[in-house]
Amino acid sequence: MNKILKYFLLALGGIALVALAAAAYVAATFNPNDYKPQIVQLVKDKLDRTLRIEGDIKLTFYPALGADLGGLTLSEHASDKEFAAVESARVALQLMPLLSRQVVISQIEVRGLRANLLKHKNGSTNVDDLIGSEAQKPQQAPGAPEQPTQKPIQFNIDHVLIENASLAYADERSGAKYTLNKLKLKTGRIAAATPADIELGFALGASQPKLNADVQLKTRLAYAFDSGQFKLDALDLGVKGEAAGLNPLALSLKGSIEGDAKALKSGGLALAIDAKHGANTIKAKLSSPLTLDLAEQTVDLHKLVANLAYTDAKSARAPLAIELSGSARADLPKQRASMDFSAKFDESTITGKAGLAHFSPPSYVFDLNLDKLDADRYIAEKKPEGQSAGAGQGAAGKPEQPLDFSALKTLQANGSLKIGSLKFANLKAQNLRLNAKAGGGRLEVNPLNAELYQGRMSGSVSLLAAATPQIAVKQTLTGISIGPLLKDAIDRDLLEGKGNVTLDISGQGATVSAIKKALNGSASLNLADGALKGINIGETIRNAKARLGTLKGETTQASNAAEKTDFTELKASFAIRNGIAHNSDLSLKSPLLRLGGEGDINIGADSMDYLAKATLVATAAGQGGKEASELKGLTIPVHVSGPFSALSYKLDFNALVKGAAQQKIDEKKEELKTKAQDKLKDQLKGLFGR
Numbered sequence: 001m002n003k004i005l006k007y008f009l010l011a012l013g014g015i016a017l018v019a020l021a022a023a024a025y026v027a028a029t030f031n032p033n034d035y036k037p038q039i040v041q042l043v044k045d046k047l048d049r050t051l052r053i054e055g056d057i058k059l060t061f062y063p064a065l066g067a068d069l070g071g072l073t074l075s076e077h078a079s080d081k082e083f084a085a086v087e088s089a090r091v092a093l094q095l096m097p098l099l100s101r102q103v104v105i106s107q108i109e110v111r112g113l114r115a116n117l118l119k120h121k122n123g124s125t126n127v128d129d130l131i132g133s134e135a136q137k138p139q140q141a142p143g144a145p146e147q148p149t150q151k152p153i154q155f156n157i158d159h160v161l162i163e164n165a166s167l168a169y170a171d172e173r174s175g176a177k178y179t180l181n182k183l184k185l186k187t188g189r190i191a192a193a194t195p196a197d198i199e200l201g202f203a204l205g206a207s208q209p210k211l212n213a214d215v216q217l218k219t220r221l222a223y224a225f226d227s228g229q230f231k232l233d234a235l236d237l238g239v240k241g242e243a244a245g246l247n248p249l250a251l252s253l254k255g256s257i258e259g260d261a262k263a264l265k266s267g268g269l270a271l272a273i274d275a276k277h278g279a280n281t282i283k284a285k286l287s288s289p290l291t292l293d294l295a296e297q298t299v300d301l302h303k304l305v306a307n308l309a310y311t312d313a314k315s316a317r318a319p320l321a322i323e324l325s326g327s328a329r330a331d332l333p334k335q336r337a338s339m340d341f342s343a344k345f346d347e348s349t350i351t352g353k354a355g356l357a358h359f360s361p362p363s364y365v366f367d368l369n370l371d372k373l374d375a376d377r378y379i380a381e382k383k384p385e386g387q388s389a390g391a392g393q394g395a396a397g398k399p400e401q402p403l404d405f406s407a408l409k410t411l412q413a414n415g416s417l418k419i420g421s422l423k424f425a426n427l428k429a430q431n432l433r434l435n436a437k438a439g440g441g442r443l444e445v446n447p448l449n450a451e452l453y454q455g456r457m458s459g460s461v462s463l464l465a466a467a468t469p470q471i472a473v474k475q476t477l478t479g480i481s482i483g484p485l486l487k488d489a490i491d492r493d494l495l496e497g498k499g500n501v502t503l504d505i506s507g508q509g510a511t512v513s514a515i516k517k518a519l520n521g522s523a524s525l526n527l528a529d530g531a532l533k534g535i536n537i538g539e540t541i542r543n544a545k546a547r548l549g550t551l552k553g554e555t556t557q558a559s560n561a562a563e564k565t566d567f568t569e570l571k572a573s574f575a576i577r578n579g580i581a582h583n584s585d586l587s588l589k590s591p592l593l594r595l596g597g598e599g600d601i602n603i604g605a606d607s608m609d610y611l612a613k614a615t616l617v618a619t620a621a622g623q624g625g626k627e628a629s630e631l632k633g634l635t636i637p638v639h640v641s642g643p644f645s646a647l648s649y650k651l652d653f654n655a656l657v658k659g660a661a662q663q664k665i666d667e668k669k670e671e672l673k674t675k676a677q678d679k680l681k682d683q684l685k686g687l688f689g690r
Contacts, residue, residue: 032057032067043074047129049083050075064106066092077129087112087164094156104156113165113183121172157190165202176208187221195222195233204241213241213249231258235269246275246282257290264292279313288328297332304328304341317377320346335359348373357414366415375424402510405465413438426488428452441465448475454498455479471515472506482527490606492644493561497530497570505576517579517604524573531564535649537614537638538565538592566590579604592616599640608647610640 036053043051055070073085092107118126165183170176183202190196200217216238223230237253255269266289273284288301308322326341338355352368419432429450437444446460459475483496505521508514569589574581581601588595594617599610615635639650 032059048078050080064092065095066090066107076126082116083126084115086110106156107158109161110165111163113162115167117167117169119171119173160185160187160190174208177206179205181205192225195220209244211243213239213243215239228260230260232256246277249275262295264290264294266290281311284308299330301328346377361410361412364413364415366413368415368417370419372421373419375422376426400511400513403469403512405463405469408438408443408463408465409441411438428488453485454481468508468510470506470508473503475503477501482530490644493533494644495530495533496564497527499525499527501525513604519576519579519603521576522574523576523581525570527570529568530570531566533564534560534647536563536565537595538616540651565593574601586612607643608640612638612640614638
């Protein structure tokens with residue numbers, strides 16, 4: 001037995017010596033550089049590309065069969081323009097597996113790789129000839145004997161090293177350009193059932209959208225070569241730079257992923273973002289299990305949890321916080337994505353669905369429910385109380401900024417929104433319901449219904465983002481308490497009462513002031529049991545009765561918030577042209593007073609010029625008594641003019657004096673007429689003896 005073992009070892013040693021001698025002989029007599037011209041010509045003949053081998057080819061035979069290559073350059077197809085180049089490369093194969101017709105790669109090192117990928121306008125690329133197609137592959141003739149199955153390449157790599165690589169990609173059709181620079185890949189041992197540590201880093205640049213970032217990836221890869229299954233453990237991806245207007249941007253992704261060429265899944269991925277948009281800060285965290293079907297091209301986030309904090313540098317308010325949970329799904333072939341979610345948005349709770357009905361161009365769909373929303377928290381600061389900016393002036397007298405509806409020009413959306421309690425532009429509403437549709441630069445909100453100020457509103461709003469923006473409003477307000485509405489809407493205490501208001505107006509302009517000056521349409525109001533604020537017309541007339549002999553001309557008095565003219569009914573309609581609302585059918589009634597008139601309200605200038613005619617009527621006791629009765633039928637013109645913030649009232653007492661004198665003359669005439677009739681009756685009685 002020992003002799004057999006001894007002879008076996010001697011034989012093995014002899015074989016090894018022969019192999020070493022053969023390798024030494026080949027190394028001494030074979031020079032691969034002698035074949036460089038043939039290699040270059042072969043590439044030219046087969047690929048119509050020019051290969052340049054700038055350095056020497058060096059072979060090693062022990063302990064592995066390897067090749068060291070110097071500089072290589074490969075041209076574009078049928079061109080001398082460079083397609084790809086390598087400063088140096090090394091590939092090594094294990095010797096012993098080659099004896100059994102197996103290829104086992106043990107080492108790969110590449111330095112200074114650079115390549116330029118191009119997609120032409122017709123959809124072809126500059127690597128189509130290298131990749132080939134199914135039509136170009138040789139087909140086995142029917143009945144031909146099957147070729148012996150070649151044993152697969154086995155990977156038992158000590159390491160893979162790629163240093164200082166750069167890749168560029170350009171799309172001639174879209175004009176997009178992408179670059180990978182300073183690429184470095186370093187791995188540990190890669191073998192079947194052996195997890196390998198992976199380190200990857202590169203600088204990523206893009207033109208559409210603009211992107212400049214450094215990317216670092218660390219993970220542990222386990223790959224089953226027979227089944228194609230893999231697993232990435234301890235995944236740690238970091239991105240720093242700028243993207244999508246975020247600068248600086250810091251992004252990290254951690255977790256684990258496993259799968260194969262058909263599907264991927266993860267028990268949990270965690271994404272964190274820390275970025276700035278201008279001077280504002282964005283911090284976000286997102287986590288969810290993941291299922292990715294590569295064959296069907298679908299993505300599912302089964303249990304999505306997200307947190308967002310947004311800080312506005314110009315606001316003294318606390319950061320805007322959003323907490324979201326739900327599920328999401330994307331179907332790439334159908335270009336659809338959807339999300340069912342519940343979110344805490346600052347002080348609001350939101351539930352519903354949102355998504356994309358189409359990816360390119362994006363078409364949004366939504367069905368949202370909010371318990372409450374204070375929109376004034378997220379829009380520009382209001383001007384100080386009581387300050388009224390002039391035409392063309394913004395807050396603090398600054399030039400008014402033009403309206404920006406540019407986002408609406410490309411927006412495509414369709415959905416519904418429900419809000420339990422809403423505050424917007426200081427207006428307050430409950431149970432708001434709306435359907436919105438956007439497309440072609442137009443936004444249609446129809447219906448737009450809500451409960452507000454003890455009543456209801458129903459109607460529609462439309463907006464067109466043209467070169468000069470256009471807006472149209474149709475609304476019917478029923479049972480509205482007009483006083484609180486005007487106070488909140490325009491900060492003016494002008495009117496009290498409850499009733500109905502209708503609006504059918506449209507306008508256009510680049511600013512709010514311009515739109516107000518260009519308003520056209522109609523409006524009407526029908527109110528009951530209210531008051532005109534600022535003057536007590538009836539009291540003014542009664543006080544004038546004792547001074548009829550001394551009153552002359554016009555008397556002007558400023559609006560007094562403590563005074564008001566009560567009414568039981570107020571009706572008026574307005575024709576609006578170029579921002580001026582004209583009224584000619586005012587009808588105000590009260591037990592004491594009747595008021596009619598004609599005039600204009602200048603919406604663009606927030607002012608009015610109106611001539612009202614007030615007439616006292618008969619009244620019951622307690623509504624002016626004897627004095628009011630004596631003034632029955634007297635009419636006094638009241639000229640209301642000026643800005644809403646400082647209205648003035650001019651009372652024409654000349655007309656009142658003339659009216660009072662005419663009333664006395666009429667009364668005297670009536671008295672004389674009565675006496676004449678009585679005298680005539682007496683004379684007739686004497687004449688006929690009756």
